[in-house]
Amino acid sequence: MERSSDKEEVLLFGTWTSGYCIRIELALKLKGIPYKYMNEDLSKKSDLLLKYNPIHKKVPVLVHNGKPVAESQIILEYIDETWNTQGPRFLPEDPYERAKIRFWANYFDQKVGPSMYPVMATRGDEQVRAMEDFWGICKVFEQGTKKDFPGKLPFYNGGDNLGFLDILVATSFGTYEAINEVLHVFHEEKIPELMSWAKALKGNPIVIEAIPPKDKHIAAIRKYLNK
Template sequence: MEEQGSEVVLIGFWASTYCHRVELALNIKGIPYEFVEEDLSNKSDLLIQYNPVHKKVPVLVHKGKAIAESLVILEYIDDCWDNTPKLLPQDPHERAKIRFWANFYDQKVLLPSTYPIIYSEGEEREKTMAEFRELLRMFEEGIKKDFPTRKPFFNGEDLGFLDVTVAANSCMYRAFEEALALDYELNNYPAFLSWLNALKGCPVVKETLPPHDKLVAIIRKMFLKQT
């Protein structure tokens, strides 16, 4: 961090989808920020100071005050910078539905798409992959049912809260497939795949997310020796 200190600082890691969410929200809102790259193998005193509970990225530091956990940070950004486009709708029921599916994606879909699959083999991997596909089916059908007018994004042409939550991971599925010879069978989920492709084609997403080849390389470096 600069000696004078920036008003908004994001402590993160360039390959973290959780950090990408925060970057996307800041970029969508047009909020200037300083990005401080964290070495997750040798966590800095700065990270531990601002996130002493989990010691994880991302951490948003706004005027010296720290906010942790990506979904919490997204809501903070939307509340604190009350300019358009808004990430969450005003209607309480719509907000509740979006929060529900964002948490479902985080707690049920996102994690099963990485570590449980990567650290399993043979029949066990097939089982964990089948569980992931069923959860993805539930997510896809739930989104279609609860938000039938979403075209293509939750705010029309602008990304909303759930778009940002999913968009940050949109580049990772193909990267994990290529790096670790996985097959998520995303073609079997046409609505979800169409959404991912629309997200990846959105200019702010393309400008924010890292290149595919760079992701493939770091995934191989992190996981191949352990599989």
């Protein structure tokens, strides 16, 4: 069967170590959209990347039939709306449910992601405090999503029907084995619900395909921490 995407050109400018880019790869794979990966060396950004994302100059950028879309959450929504009859819907139909998902997705990128950087950048007591902060912020996410979506957590319960928050959790927490090998921050006792959510997602073959191989990832984290 010929799908609408077969005639389309979809380019993804990205770099494999970036969780933001892995989100987009996972979304494209879930929808079954063929794409070409345009690997970027962020120390030497290509002219095309600067042309397509002149404001932030960051990856990921999705270029669909020549039209660029930047910022990972915006790209996820674009994919969901453009290929709305293909694969799972990432966002619910109901506007209020959608607003709540967007709220927690925003919290994830504004709070959870950034609280990970100090964990990576510090050592000793400072690092212990940074980890406590990270767990505290994750707990707010766990409790808030549980309250806002009663009886629905963890969202993912098998199959390929991943939603918006599943994609964020799968691509940021799905690499927990590699990260824990270097730094034990994804702690089952501290953030049990998020960890069981991430583990459930790792049971999905498309998630496994999208996230980087553990050994390659461990080497990249070690290199990053030693720089």
